[in-house]
Amino acid sequence: METLTSIPVKKTLHSRIQEVDFDQLEFGKYVSDHMLVCDYANGQWTEPQIVPFANLSLSPTALALHYGQTVFEGMKAFRMADGRINIFRIDRHYDRLVRSLERMCMAVIPREVFVEGLLQLVELDKQWVPRKPGDALYLRPFMIATEERFGVKISDQYRFIIFTGPVPSLYTSPIKVKVETNYIRAARGGTGFAKCGGNYGGAYYPTLQARNAGYDQVLWTDGRENKYIEESGMMNVMFVIGNKLVTPPISDSILDGVTRDSLLAIAGDLGIATEERPVSVAELEEAFRQGSITEAFGAGTAAVVAPIKTINIQGTDHHLPEYSQENILYRLKERLENIRSGIEPDIHAWNFIV
């Protein structure tokens, strides 16, 4: 890989770190002092720069504001037990970003800008990486179409930005989900596998309906027959059925989660049987009838795991048994956190040391 030895830095004169209460972090509330910016025009990327975090100046005609060419990543940097800092699975996030960008016809940011940009940004704002185990520095690389033009077209100009911010470890108490069969998140041939803004906007309305009915999230079904489970809200979904860890296979309507992939690998390491295969709503009903389903949870970067206590299927609530630390989801989560903090060996080479 070609390396960018040094990205020009314009340092802030007024660090805001004193304003942060690291004992009371809230997800999405604080941004660190600096951000990386890199522009694309005339068929090429300009030199990236690290500058103080600040508002953007954009024309109201910037194409991203109208036609949805916007793509993002969500990843984390952790402070390890020995004080070093690592970025989790940087390559896998880059590869996914490229797939998202290609699907949205956007310019592909070079790997070295992504990797070196993250490393130098995290190094510069390393004071912002929380010390409390489980807390992290959230990293948000994203790209928007910036060409000034109000006709529908593929943009010829883009801006790539990375900002970061400290976040707490999200403990989510068990949630209630509703199997959604009227609305869909993604269709075959659509953009479900891409981390693009429109997928979120389109999911709000059905999610709000589920909330009004007393549920926390929807359990999405496939867009063709509404028969197979796809994802849980904006997380991948996993079940323990007959002591096996079961999750729907990646497809063009399911996002290829880094957490999902990591938990499957860890399950393998722990000798837990795993199956990536379609999970039908009918199978879940049958598993509840037989009592063979013992766990259900969402998997994603923000919370690692989000345990599910109730699944509503066609108007009937089905309840999971109470969770304890012995459950597979918590064993997987603990192992993942131990690898990130360097307490257990990083046998899969997931930690990218800053």
Ligand SMILES: *Cc1c(COP(=O)(O)O)cnc(C)c1O
């Ligand atoms: C980001 C995301 C996930 C989780 O992916 P991670 O890489 O594990 O954070 C799952 N589903 C959707 C729709 C997502 O946008």
